[in-house]
Amino acid sequence: MFFEPHAMIQPRYRTVSVFGIGWITVLAVLVCGKWCMTFGNISTNPSQTGQRNSIERGKQISKHVTAEELHEAYEELKIEYNERVFGSTSASAWSLLKESSDQTVQVSLLTHPSDPSCPYVKIQAILPGTISDTWSYLSLENWPQSMPKMDPFYEGVSIFREYSYKGVIMTLARKATKRILTFGKRDLTFISVSDLKGNKDGVWLSGTMSIVTESLPRYDGYTRAFQDAITYYEDWGKIKREDGTFQHQTKLTIVCRIDLNDSGDGGYGGSIPMWLYLKTVGRTGLLSMKNLKRDLQSQLDEKRIDDGKIPALQKKIDHITKKKRRIKLHKVKSWFNKIYTKNQGQDL
Numbered sequence: 001m002f003f004e005p006h007a008m009i010q011p012r013y014r015t016v017s018v019f020g021i022g023w024i025t026v027l028a029v030l031v032c033g034k035w036c037m038t039f040g041n042i043s044t045n046p047s048q049t050g051q052r053n054s055i056e057r058g059k060q061i062s063k064h065v066t067a068e069e070l071h072e073a074y075e076e077l078k079i080e081y082n083e084r085v086f087g088s089t090s091a092s093a094w095s096l097l098k099e100s101s102d103q104t105v106q107v108s109l110l111t112h113p114s115d116p117s118c119p120y121v122k123i124q125a126i127l128p129g130t131i132s133d134t135w136s137y138l139s140l141e142n143w144p145q146s147m148p149k150m151d152p153f154y155e156g157v158s159i160f161r162e163y164s165y166k167g168v169i170m171t172l173a174r175k176a177t178k179r180i181l182t183f184g185k186r187d188l189t190f191i192s193v194s195d196l197k198g199n200k201d202g203v204w205l206s207g208t209m210s211i212v213t214e215s216l217p218r219y220d221g222y223t224r225a226f227q228d229a230i231t232y233y234e235d236w237g238k239i240k241r242e243d244g245t246f247q248h249q250t251k252l253t254i255v256c257r258i259d260l261n262d263s264g265d266g267g268y269g270g271s272i273p274m275w276l277y278l279k280t281v282g283r284t285g286l287l288s289m290k291n292l293k294r295d296l297q298s299q300l301d302e303k304r305i306d307d308g309k310i311p312a313l314q315k316k317i318d319h320i321t322k323k324k325r326r327i328k329l330h331k332v333k334s335w336f337n338k339i340y341t342k343n344q345g346q347d348l
Contacts, residue, residue: 057118057226057259058189058210065215067163070170074193077209081230084112085120085255094122097282100290107285109278117274121281123254125289128297130248131204131233137296138206140171140192149295150288153177155185160216169194172211176222183272186260187222189213204233208256218262229256247300 059073084090094108104126111119127134137146140159147154155176163170171192179185193207208229218224236249260272 058212061211061213063214065161065172065213067165067170070163070172070191070211071165071168073211074168074170074191074195074207074209077207077228078230081255084114085110085122085230098286100286104293105286105289107282109281118257118259119278120255120257121285123252123285123289125252125293126236127250127252127293128247129250129300131202131235131250133248133296133300134233134250134252135204135206137292137299140173146292146295149291151177153180163191167196172216174216174219176219185222186225187219188225188227189216190227202235206231206233223260224262226259226262227256229254231255 059077061069061073090110090112094110096106096108098107099105106122106124108122108124109119110122129137136142140157143154143157147157155178157176158174160172160174163172171194173190173192175188175190177186188210189212190208190210193209195205195207208227208231210226210228232251232253234251234253236251238246238248241247258277259274260277
């Protein structure tokens with residue numbers, strides 16, 4: 001039995017890492033554009049290219065896909081990340097790739113000996129708004145609005161089914177991307193995990209994990225890509241804005257691994273070299289987060305206006321305007337009283 005997408009499903013509390021494959025390849029294409037023009041269309045057939053990754057990507061899931069096995073695969077991913085990425089020995093192994101001028105966005109890289117062919121990327125960003133604001137912005141149901149701003153090659157997402165196990169909500173979905181010059185279209189079959197019980201101290205946790213199952217075979221015309229990620233949402237206090245009001249902030253930490261080529265059995269490679277991804281991931285990750293911050297701030301400002309929450313500066317202006325009107329009205333009344341008193345004196 002194969003799954004069919006249900007576009008009308010409205011998922012609850014779902015969010016995934018948005019550090020997708022679009023912006024990663026933007027500068028990659030620019031870097032290798034001349035090279036691509038020289039060699040023309042690159043074949044994605046492994047028999048022709050002779051390129052094949054020996055390491056399998058994605059978690060193997062049974063044909064019938066149960067909530068229990070999805071949850072087990074997610075727990076395995078968390079353990080793997082805790083050991084490889086968040087352990088004490090890994091803290092000093094991260095190398096900074098890019099940082100924004102205001103130091104609110106950082107992109108770092110970690111090459112782990114267990115799989116040096118697919119390094120880990122960490123993006124940390126201080127974003128405007130509450131945890132809930134960021135969570136909602138990155139939710140699957142908001143992808144049609146948010147993803148095109150962050151991923152210029154985003155084509156769409158299909159939501160198949162929602163699962164729940166031990167308080168963890170998991171959504172089976174597929175993301176598709178547009179063709180990138182000589183490189184073909186990509187798709188990712190994954191589960192998006194909302195784990196509000198997965199951490200303490202008020203930190204919200206979500207995850208993304210590529211899966212391999214007979215129920216979701218490859219799509220003709222697409223190269224199956226791979227991604228797993230763990231994302232943390234932390235309350236980062238408030239800051240005072242220029243208009244005198246205070247605004248919440250959220251610290252977003254995304255740690256992920258991405259392979260744009262198909263390394264599984266029956267796959268057709270993909271021909272995008274890993275070195276190209278590594279050469280551009282710092283700049284593209286930074287650009288993606290800047291777009292997220294800009295759009296999220298714009299939405300928050302619009303919401304404040306719609307909710308009638310006029311900034312303090314505007315309130316001051318209104319207060320001054322009303323005061324001037326009162327002064328002007330008082331002068332008019334005083335003038336009228338003088339005229340009235342004078343006229344009454346003449347009548348007498």
